[in-house]
Amino acid sequence: MSKPASPARAVTIHDVAAAAGVSKSTVSLVLQGSTLIRDETAERVREAARKLGYVYNRRAAELRSNSSRTIGVVINDLMNPFFAEVLVGLERKLVDAGYIVFMAHTSEDLRRQEQVLATMREQNIAGIALCPVLGTPQALLKTVKSWGIPLVVMVRPLGTSAYDYAGSDNEGGVALATAHLIARGHRHIAFLGGRRGPVFEQRLAGYKRALADAGIAFDEARVFAADPTREGAHDCTLAMLDSHAEVTAAACYNDLVAFGALSALGERGLRPGKDFAVMGFDNVLAAAHSNPPLSTVDVRPGALGEAAAALLLHRISAPGSAPSRYIATPHLVLRQSA
Amino acid sequence: MSKPASPARAVTIHDVAAAAGVSKSTVSLVLQGSTLIRDETAERVREAARKLGYVYNRRAAELRSNSSRTIGVVINDLMNPFFAEVLVGLERKLVDAGYIVFMAHTSEDLRRQEQVLATMREQNIAGIALCPVLGTPQALLKTVKSWGIPLVVMVRPLGTSAYDYAGSDNEGGVALATAHLIARGHRHIAFLGGRRGPVFEQRLAGYKRALADAGIAFDEARVFAADPTREGAHDCTLAMLDSHAEVTAAACYNDLVAFGALSALGERGLRPGKDFAVMGFDNVLAAAHSNPPLSTVDVRPGALGEAAAALLLHRISAPGSAPSRYIATPHLVLRQSA
DNA sequence: CTGAAAGCGCTTACAG
C-alpha cells in the first residue's frame, strides 16, 4: 500500500513568527497562553496566526515536550449495549479532561487485542483503558506495566494482584436478583447464559449464595451457559424450556441474555413476569422499554465508564499512588419481567 | 491542570544504532523493511532492537515524513445500536487497512461536534468519518474541505453538493415497509417516531409514496414525530393509541422506535403482529430477538460502516477522484411483528 | 550497501 497523502501543512509557527515580526519562541509562548509575553505582542501574534490560517500541530508539540494527551480504549464487545454505555461514559469524561481517545474493538479476539495494544504502544499514549477479551492472560498486566503505560482494566478482572480496576459487585448483584425471585415464591430457578470466565463465576456465586441463604439446594443442571448474546440466550432458553419444565424463573447472566430469554418466552406463548420470571443484570437503557420492561440489577454502566476514566486520570497524574478499585454497588430495579 | 507524565521513552533508534554498530539511517531502513540493507546487517539491527526493548515511535516518524495513519471517527449517538454497528464495521475495516482510529461521541451536541473536529484537526489525521449531529450546517463540508482533510459523511446527508457519503435508501426502504403493511390489509397506518431532519423527510416520503401507490390518502395527523429513542417512541405510541384508536399499524422511523412501540403495545395488552403491526427500519442485531422478533427493513449497518471506510480510504489514496456514494439497498425482513 | 547531514513542527532552558 502506498503511503497515504496527508493534509497540507503549509503554515507553521515559523510563518506566524515572521508575519508578526517576532521569534518562534515568542509565538510558542503565546500559543501556550504564557503570561511572559506582553499583551500587545500576544495580540499581534494571534492576529497573524488567524490571518495565516495557522493550525497547531499538537503531535509535534507532544514529541518535543514528551507529553501525551491521548488515551487508548479497547473494548471487547460493542455489540453489547452495556459496553457501548461504558464507552460513552468513559469517552465523555476523558474528552472533558482534555484527552482524545484511540478506540479499538477486539470482538473477543485475543490476537486482535494484542495487535491493537502493540499499535497503541507505538503512539506514545498517556494511558490505556481495557475491557479484556475472554481468556486474556494475567501476564498482560505485567506486560503493560513494563511498557510504563498507565492502565485501568474494566469489567473483567485480570487475576488477583493489585491494579486499577472498575467493575461491579457481580456476586452481590446476582444474589439480589436471585433472592428476589425466591421471595416471589420461585423454587426452581435457572442461572441462564454467559460464558465461563471470572465474571461468570462471580455471578454464579451470587446465585448459589442466594439459594443457600434460602435453604434451596444448588443443582448444577440448572446452570445453562451460553453465548452472552440475544441469540445464544434465545436458543438456550428454548432448550431449557423443553428439558426442564419445572423451572419457573431465571436469573440471567446479563440484560442481553434476558432479552433473548424474553424473545424465546414470547415465542412459546409464555408471558414473562406472569408465566415465567426473568431477571437481568446491568440495567442497560434498553431494559426500561423491552417487552415487557425488564426487572434487573442496576450497576450504572455509564457511571462505571466514568469511574474508569477517573481511575486512569488519577494514575496518570499520580503514578506512584496505590492501585484502587471502583466496584459498582448493585441495586434492584423491578419492572414487569419478575 | 499539570502536564501529564508520559511513558518512559528510554531507547531510541540512536541507541540501537550504537548497539548494532551501524548508523541511525541503517536502523531506520531496516525498521521500514527496506531491501537496501544486507540481510546480515538487518538481522543484527533487529537483534539489538529486541535486546534493548526498542519501541518504534510512530508519531515521530509521521511528523518527519508528513504522513498519517490515523483517522478520526465522530459518532452522534452510540446509544442507538445502529450506530454502534456502523462503528464496528468501520473500525474493523480501518484497522485492517493499517489505520488507528480516534473516536469521539457527540451526543447530538453541535458544540461538542465542533470541538472534537477542531481537536482532531490538530492531530494531523489522514481523514474523518462523520455521522453529523442533527442541525449540522452544510457549510461544514466546505470547512473541512478547506482544512485539506478527506471526509466521508455517514447516514445523514449534508446538503446537495457532491461529497463522499455512505447511507441508505431511506425513501425506498420505508416505502417497502409501508407497502408490506398495506398488503397485509392495514389502511390506517401511522408513521412513528424520529425527529425532523433530512433522514426523517426521506423516510416520510417513502411512507407517503407507498400510501399514494395504494390510493390511500395521506393524513398529516398520522405522523408522530418523537425522540428516536425507545422511551420517546414508547410514550408517543401510548399517546397515539389513546388518540387514534383506528390506527392498526405503524411504519417506524427506525428499529429503536419500533422497540419502544413493542414495549408500549405490550403494556396495553396488545400483541404486536396480531393486534397491531409494527415495522422497523435498520435491522439491528437486536431485531432478530425482540419480543416478538421485529419485521423490519435491512440496510446492513455493519456493511454501511465498511462502505464508509472504503470510501474514505479511496479518497485518501486518490484525492482527486470524483466524490462517490454508497446507498444501501433496503430489503424487507419479515419476522413476527408485522 | 551504509553513513553524515538536514530537517519535520514544535518547546525549553538560557541569555540578555
Next chain:
DNA sequence: CTGAAAGCGCTTACAG
C-alpha cells in the same frame, strides 16, 4: 519581556 540555539525521534535525499 523576547531571541538564538539545541533537540524530541524519526526519515530521506545525497554521497561514497
